[in-house]
Amino acid sequence: MVRKNIIISSLFLGLVSASPLHLKRQDLPIDSYDESVAAGADSTDTPPVGDAVPQNVETFDSNTVAAEVVATVVDTPPAVAQASNDTPPDVIAVNLLKRSDMNVARADGPATSCIVRTFNGPQVSDPDTPGAFTSYPAFSTAAIDSVKAANVPSGYAAVPNFVNLNAVAQDKSYITYTSSKLTSYDPKKCAAICDATAGCTSFNIYYERVPLEISKATQVPDAALGCPGNADAASATLIKCAFYGMPLVATSAKSVYQYQGKAFKVVYAGSTAFTKSSGPTVDGLQGPVTFGDAAINAPAPVIDHGYLRTQTFGTNVPFAPELCAASCKAQTEYNAKHGTNKGQACIFFNAFVIYKNGKDGVFTCNYYGTPYGVSYAKNRGQWDDSGNHWTISNSFGYYVPGNYVAK
Structure with a gap:
């Protein structure tokens, strides 16, 4: 028996009041990280001992999740997305919740055996x-x-x-x-x-x-x-x-x-x-280009250098760049229709995993209207004011055809 996906989505605008995006460098999305982890807090994190009944089985339907990802883009009101200084949404988090356990047929015979x-x-x-x-x-x-x-x-x-x-x-x-x-x-x-x-x-x-x-x-x-x-x-x-x-x-x-x-x-x-050992291919895109343990660090001010937004996913959403591809395409269509992000098309994204103190990896994608190559993969993590160490792994770049840059 295959269970249906149960998906919940929420939008975090994360607009920085003290430091508007046109003055801001590109940091890791640490503000939304804890919310992404919390979204998967009820997930099972290890198999049951023995051959327990019922056996827990997760299913992942990328098409269903991609539809929810797209919805978070197209349902964003332009006035909110642009805000007072035309800044794009900083973070959109999509969380796939744990499904209920699948009932596995029990062994035949009396329960007293x-x-x-x-x-x-x-x-x-x-x-x-x-x-x-x-x-x-x-x-x-x-x-x-x-x-x-x-x-x-x-x-x-x-x-x-x-x-x-x-x-x-x-x-x-x-x-x-x-x-x-x-x-x-x-x-x-x-x-x-x-x-x-x-x-x-x-x-x-x-x-x-x-x-x-x-x-x-x-x-x-x-x-x-x-x-x-x-x-x-x-x-x-x-x-x-x-x-x-x-x-x-x-x-x-x-x-x-x-x-x-x-x-x-x-x-x-x-x-x-x-x-x-390598990132998955995504239909219709060039890549993946390996960036290793570093994410793209667009030049400041990032809003003038093609940065569109960052998207984080719940900890029980797998590493699936096809979700980012769907979101990137939807962002292009949305920007063209509403003039958000100065109407830029999304032509490149960086998919990676972010960790807090080496734990609880969160799948993340950064989206850009400007393509960047491996020479811009310089963000190898950072420390916050509370002493937490944020690191990156499995970083890959994906390009709309005709926009690949090597450096």
Whole structure:
């Protein structure tokens, strides 16, 4: 069953009263960042332990979200957009909210039955303890081998400092996971699934220690059925891949563990993350041109150098430049009709991810009526007055045909 998208959109004008845009340099959109993060606050950020019922599955329909993005442009009243000094909207935030969980068919049989779970990884039984699991040599070997050049999936790169950890990714862009489709620790299989999943940009592959005996109905221990999940209960190993819509970074890894049943400790090993190594292509546009960990910094005053606006998205909207392409086109049509932004056409945008203190990446696009090349990608982050460090990753440029500039 595929669930429908539920989308909410809000418009943040962010007009700077103390420093009008015609005098202002181009800063990162830190004013709207917290609102974008808050919009995804109820999102699941990591897969459930075991094979929980129901399994959470996210779906991403770029056409539906793009329609909402366009609506935020065309529904902006010209008088508001132009304001007193003809400044464009500084920030438009579009937030895709978490959908309700998808009901997954439960196993046949009476709810009172206790079963031995299906698992796909090697059992660690001598001794069968959390410590033995996290230090099991075969898990480390598989993880370390997976990031050797010959084994890294095509089109992906291992996330630096996120290799062979006892921690798993936690990120609001979590989409879904698989265990049943894996028969081994196989990043290439996970990459193929990511490529076939709308909005997927990264994945985290790992071993998970779970209780061997569980309730058939709920997939967790149940003392009433004789599978209480005691501290010394036998374990099983699940190999999992979790999929995310945003690029994972080292700080996405969280050293978390939890208990199931009475005292069974769930832990992780061999956890490694991979992210796509290049930006996605967008139909009808030139690019992507890689800007790395820097965003375009248009010359000041930015309103006289082609800057149109910045758009941020909720943390559970994936890295999807096609959304920015739809918005760019709508901005061109709107500006021509209303004279906003001096009637400039949007001919170039810079798609990137912004982080606050290394966490909670927010997909962001800057739009321009002037094309800029890699020599203008100079904004590598900034500090605010509260001591927060704002950084950038996965920055790419996209151009309306005929407007590409190399420098």
